[in-house]
Amino acid sequence: MRWFLYDTDLAEDPNTIAKILGMTPVSEEGDEHEMQESEKRLEQIAYLLPYIDMMSDMTADVITGIQLDELMKHDPGNEKEREREREMMRMMYKMIAFSSLLGGLSSGVQLGLINPGEVFSTSLDFRKLEDLGE
Numbered sequence: 001m002r003w004f005l006y007d008t009d010l011a012e013d014p015n016t017i018a019k020i021l022g023m024t025p026v027s028e029e030g031d032e033h034e035m036q037e038s039e040k041r042l043e044q045i046a047y048l049l050p051y052i053d054m055m056s057d058m059t060a061d062v063i064t065g066i067q068l069d070e071l072m073k074h075d076p077g078n079e080k081e082r083e084r085e086r087e088m089m090r091m092m093y094k095m096i097a098f099s100s101l102l103g104g105l106s107s108g109v110q111l112g113l114i115n116p117g118e119v120f121s122t123s124l125d126f127r128k129l130e131d132l133g134e
Contacts, residue, residue, distance in 0.1 A: 001018075002026075003037075003038070003103070003107050003110065005018060006034045006035060007038050007041055007042060007102060007106045007107070008102055008103045010099055014034070015031065041106040041109065042106055044106070044109050044110070045102075045105050045109055047116075052101045052102055052105070055097065055101060056094045056095075056097040057094060059093060059094070059097035060089075060090045063089075063093045064086060064093055067089055068082060068085070068089070
């Protein structure tokens, strides 16, 4: 979870979110260490950033479209308000999608579940057995 908080950079201070989630905050030294480790993880997937951005755009467009369609069914008027909401929704959904993909991919690479050009089983137990030749 802490990797996700640092890698996604959703808050200026990841300790703030950690506290909200009931996690123990890290010290100043720990924070510096976590930042350095996050940079290493993110460097490993930097080549994927254009792909993550594109997928986040598509996700935001789809979810925003679905949400607006539902709003239109319940309130067919008020086009001006819907247009304002469209941009806010799209921005929020893109941020969520981008963060999810970024955090998930950086953690997956760090854990050895994802290698450039290959995707392994997401089951850690299966992966451990496979590594032992069983």
